[in-house]
Amino acid sequence: MDSNKNTAVISVIGKDRVGIIAGVATLLSQNDININDISQTILDGIFTMIMMVDLKDNVIENSDIVEKLNALGEELGVTITIQHTDLFDRMHRI
Amino acid sequence: MITDYEILETMKMFNEQHLDIRTITMGISLMDCAASSVDECCNKIYDKIVRYAHDLVATGEAISKKYGVPIINKRISVTPIAIVAAACDTSDYTPFAKTLDRAAKECGVNFVGGFSALVQKGYTNSDMKLINSIPEALASTDFVCSSINLASTRTGINMDAVGDMGRIIKKTAELTADRDALGCAKLVVFANAPEDNPFMAGAFLGPGEPECVINVGISGPGVVKHALESVRGADLGTVAETIKKAAFKITRVGELVAREASERLHVPFGIIDLSLAPTPAVGDSVARLLEEFGLETCGTWGTTAALAMLNDAVKKGGIMASSYVGGLSGAFIPVSEDEGMIAAAASGSLRLEKLEAMTCVCSVGLDMIAIPGDTTAETISGIIADEMALGTFNNKTTAVRLIPVPGKTVGDEVQFGGLLGYAPIMEVNKASCADFIHRGGRIPAPIHSMRN
Numbered sequence: 001m002d003s004n005k006n007t008a009v010i011s012v013i014g015k016d017r018v019g020i021i022a023g024v025a026t027l028l029s030q031n032d033i034n035i036n037d038i039s040q041t042i043l044d045g046i047f048t049m050i051m052m053v054d055l056k057d058n059v060i061e062n063s064d065i066v067e068k069l070n071a072l073g074e075e076l077g078v079t080i081t082i083q084h085t086d087l088f089d090r091m092h093r094i
Numbered sequence: 095m096i097t098d099y100e101i102l103e104t105m106k107m108f109n110e111q112h113l114d115i116r117t118i119t120m121g122i123s124l125m126d127c128a129a130s131s132v133d134e135c136c137n138k139i140y141d142k143i144v145r146y147a148h149d150l151v152a153t154g155e156a157i158s159k160k161y162g163v164p165i166i167n168k169r170i171s172v173t174p175i176a177i178v179a180a181a182c183d184t185s186d187y188t189p190f191a192k193t194l195d196r197a198a199k200e201c202g203v204n205f206v207g208g209f210s211a212l213v214q215k216g217y218t219n220s221d222m223k224l225i226n227s228i229p230e231a232l233a234s235t236d237f238v239c240s241s242i243n244l245a246s247t248r249t250g251i252n253m254d255a256v257g258d259m260g261r262i263i264k265k266t267a268e269l270t271a272d273r274d275a276l277g278c279a280k281l282v283v284f285a286n287a288p289e290d291n292p293f294m295a296g297a298f299l300g301p302g303e304p305e306c307v308i309n310v311g312i313s314g315p316g317v318v319k320h321a322l323e324s325v326r327g328a329d330l331g332t333v334a335e336t337i338k339k340a341a342f343k344i345t346r347v348g349e350l351v352a353r354e355a356s357e358r359l360h361v362p363f364g365i366i367d368l369s370l371a372p373t374p375a376v377g378d379s380v381a382r383l384l385e386e387f388g389l390e391t392c393g394t395w396g397t398t399a400a401l402a403m404l405n406d407a408v409k410k411g412g413i414m415a416s417s418y419v420g421g422l423s424g425a426f427i428p429v430s431e432d433e434g435m436i437a438a439a440a441s442g443s444l445r446l447e448k449l450e451a452m453t454c455v456c457s458v459g460l461d462m463i464a465i466p467g468d469t470t471a472e473t474i475s476g477i478i479a480d481e482m483a484l485g486t487f488n489n490k491t492t493a494v495r496l497i498p499v500p501g502k503t504v505g506d507e508v509q510f511g512g513l514l515g516y517a518p519i520m521e522v523n524k525a526s527c528a529d530f531i532h533r534g535g536r537i538p539a540p541i542h543s544m545r546n
Contacts, residue, residue, distance in 0.1 A: 011102075050102075
């Protein structure tokens with residue numbers, strides 16, 4: 001593919017509550033995924049967090065990281081998605 | 095660096111606006127499966143399809159997971175069976191359809207296209223056998239799709255075949271009457287059929303195509319509609335620009351998926367088909383997108399102009415996003431598969447004649463339209479002839495997929511389920527065209543086909 005970086009975007013959208021960042025960060029560290037950048041805003045009471053992460057040797061489709069993030073999202077009452085960065089580069093850059 | 099805005103925009107496209115990859119279609123050449131024995135030919139077909147496509151579904155799912163992009167269908171298209179089976183010593187081609195069905199089920203795909211013949215200039219013996227086998231083949235299989243190319247700008251229109259297909263469509267409807275003529279939803283006739291189309295029911299792998307190839311069909315009417323909502327009241331130049339930008343982004347997702355699938359499966363990448371393909375889900379409708387232009391209901395005056403502009407802008411945006419654009423590429427206007435079309439047809443605003451006009455500027459043709467079961471074979475052939483003329487004389491692809499539902503008439507509704515949706519039965523002009531159809535022969539190629 002275009003880039004050799006194995007990075008991904010994790011987005012968390014939902015109602016704000018205590019422990020969202022802590023929950024996601026803990027899960028990522030347990031799975032050897034490093035957080036490169038993090039930003040968050042609250043728009044109309046909707047909590048939006050975007051994390052840029054380094055997957056290192058993890059391969060999204062061969063690991064259970066998607067399932068783990070989904071389960072955590074359910075527990076926290078938010079929607080969590082992980083998508084390889086190549087998708088955004090392809091869609092938004094010529 | 096990608097901005098938060100771009101990330102959120104992307105998230106919304108997938109989560110709220112139904113953006114998806116509609117299909118990854120693997121084209122497989124069956125040219126080397128010819129044999130004089132039916133059993134031997136069928137065994138070769140089955141083995142080859144399963145050998146090439148056994149990883150297709152798993153690969154599609156892995157890519158879907160990596161990018162968080164829904165990939166709705168994984169499908170297979172093959173060399174037209176009328177070519178593959180020509181050497182076989184049989185007049186019934188149903189066993190080949192059953193073999194394709196079995197192979198599709200083994201691979202886990204949901205459709206296989208290619209029970210097809212290319213007869214734009216005339217029939218071979220094998221073409222004739224295939225066409226006569228269509229009703230039984232579609233009635234006795236679940237996943238097989240059939241397509242016949244009846245006309246082209248270079249050759250004109252094979253009116254004998256147009257006449258025959260009216261009868262074949264009627265018979266297919268009768269044999270699947272217990273399922274509201276579902277067989278007809280898997281049967282399409284073309285003018286200027288593209289040989290690399292990934293969408294069903296018209297997918298087949300043309301004789302000029304490689305051994306094996308990956309073609310990808312994208313979707314996304316919801317994304318374009320959402321983009322237009324942000325420019326309400328603006329002039330049409332702004333609308334065209336907005337559609338182009340949305341089409342660009344959608345196509346890039348398709349290209350990413352196509353290239354990755356091609357790499358993982360070690361199969362060359364063919365084309366992206368950048369069609370706006372609707373589904374019956376609310377928010378995924380081409381009709382509603384046309385209404386966003388400022389039309390009260392799809393089918394009213396202005397609909398054809400809006401569709402022409404939409405179709406053109408989608409192509410312009412998509413062409414910029416991928417060097418290999420092919421297939422049908424434009425806006426689909428199936429009735430039963432589009433919530434807004436269904437509503438417009440049910441309200442009486444959208445009529446068959448208006449749909450015909452719209453097919454002059456959309457990417458395909460009269461698609462998934464349920465008509466009364468008592469419509470004669472000649473009238474169906476007449477509708478096909480008109481549509482073939484539009485394609486042949488305007489140098490574009492057109493198609494017809496009509497469903498004459500036995501026992502049902504105008505005012506009734508028919509349910510196909512899933513992506514095929516549901517539809518009101520539409521009124522058909524009953525004045526006879528039988529004498530015209532019975533003339534037979536060929537309509538000569540138009541003068542502008544002489545381009546050498």
